[in-house]
Amino acid sequence: MLTLDKIYQASFALRTVIRRTDLIKAPNINPECNIYLKPENLQTTGSFKVRGACFKISQLTEEEKAKGVVACSAGNHAQGVALAASSQDIRSIICLPDNAPISKIEATKRYGAEVCLVEGVYDDAYKKALELRDEEGYTFIHPFDDEDVIAGQGTIGLELLEQLPELDAVIVPIGGGGLISGVAYAIKKLAPHVKVYGVQANGAPSMAESIGRGRIQRLETVRTIADGIAVKEPGLHTFDLCQKYVDEIVSVTDDEISTAILALIEQQKLIAEGAGAVAVAAAMFNKVSIKGKNVVCLVSGGNIDVNILSRVIGRGLQKSGRSCSMTIELVDKPGQLQQVSQIIAELGANVVSVYHERVSHTTDINGCYLRLEMETRDQRQINEIRQALAIAGYKIVAI
Structure with a gap:
């Protein structure tokens, strides 16, 4: 079971591996409240994913390390696993959907992983990774539905409470749910009064629909510029943790995400990918009740393809007039x-x-x-x- 002790253990294990990203005040995102950004887009590998991947791999046995690891990802988890594995001379094979941004594919290779491109979306890459696990005996590093991975992501929750003791609410992106599960668990155990809001893209609301219906739902299709959270089905662990510890889940449109990306570039000089900007979009467009509160928006990643970025900026310019x-x-x-x-x-x-x-x-x-x-x-x-x-x-x- 996930425990606070495990999250503290992860924090200790990661102290020399990750960056402790600072909070950045962003008064123009929503003038009605005090907005701070947690810029995990400035994290090693450009995403929070390195936290969970590094902690999970640190817990493997010597036999598991010798056989190697396999993972599936839309791109960010891939880079985290690749970096964590190569730093310990462990072989890593990463299955990515063939529509993953070229920048993420090439970065994964540069971190030392072998890349296996799979036709389709994240869920198709997931099936292929499981096949390789069963055929070759690799250890599968799940991108979100694993308690060690969740504990690694939960270290962000510990940092938020230390960095902003007067925190009232945190807004977190949701794909499969690993990030918000860890953050929500840590925060609710230590400061239960703090609200935890989740944000999904309109075109990929798998967790929102699952929570709404009281059981895990699988979407037929997902379509959004936020490829990092384009997940058809949440995990068993993450669904359970979100039910218990997340206060509300909302969604944002691609136009709203594009506007948030543009605002981060112009106002904060930060580059966020689609998934990384959904929390900011939720704050900008008042999707959750945060008026007069001290709020942290978690900018989860910045690995956006430059070709996509130019189109996103165009959409953001239109949306903002x-x-x-x-x-x-x-x-x-x-x-x-x-x-x-x-x-x-x-x-x-x-x-x-x-x-x-x-x-x-x-x-x-x-x-x-x-x-x-x-x-x-x-x-x-x-x-x-x-x-x-x-x-x-x-x-x-x-x-």
Whole structure:
């Protein structure tokens, strides 16, 4: 069984392996409360996962170490296991879904692991890892449903209570549930008044649905930019611990996650992956009751593919009203583009691209479409532009 003694043991075992990440105050995330960030994206390997992986491997017998270890992961657990195993000259084989970010695949190899790419998602990689365990005799290092792994993640809970004794609430990402299980257990045993909130992506709410129905549920599909928490089914241990120690589980959309990633970049100069930003998204969009409280958002990881990052930033700019696409139906005559541009310029927006289409089956013979991409300050400015164009007699057909 998971115990506080085991979490303290993990904390002692990890003291020379991991970074004790500081708390960072983030007043602009939600001005109605005191937000702090626990930046595990700055952890060794760029994720909290190294905590659980290193502690689990430290507990293996010499015989188990000699045979090697196998793991499955969306990327972050893979790097933690690879680093922990290679530091002790243990062979590691990591099964990753073939859609895992290239950056995570290459980082796993650099840490010394052998990578086995599996078609599908995390759960398909999990099945393959179990097959290799049974065929080759490797020790399977579960990414979340293992008490040693959970204890390793629970060391974050101990750190939070030491770093912020006046803590009122902590917001934690949930995939399979290993992180929140350890954090919630440690906090509730030592400071039961502190609220523990879990956050999942709308496209992968396996724990939320399981808790809601009182039994473990398996999702048919998962789809989210937060690949690190795209898990179809929670674990037995984590489901039980979440039932007992987690106060509430909420969800956030991909657009909200993108906005949180953008806010972390601009306001805190921190790079978070999708899974790492869900706690911040929950705080930004008031998904949980935290007004007037001292709150920690756990930024669980920062291993985001740079190609995905550029698209995520674009989504975040749109969601926050920092960019806007607009299609206007016009009469095809001289001066129309100049007049539209003048209205936009007078209101302080910046046009970055223009597409003028004359021929269309959906317009009048003398009609045309004008498609604009603009840099804007916020949604209020977008509304002002729309209103000004409408007053001037222009018809906006898409935005």
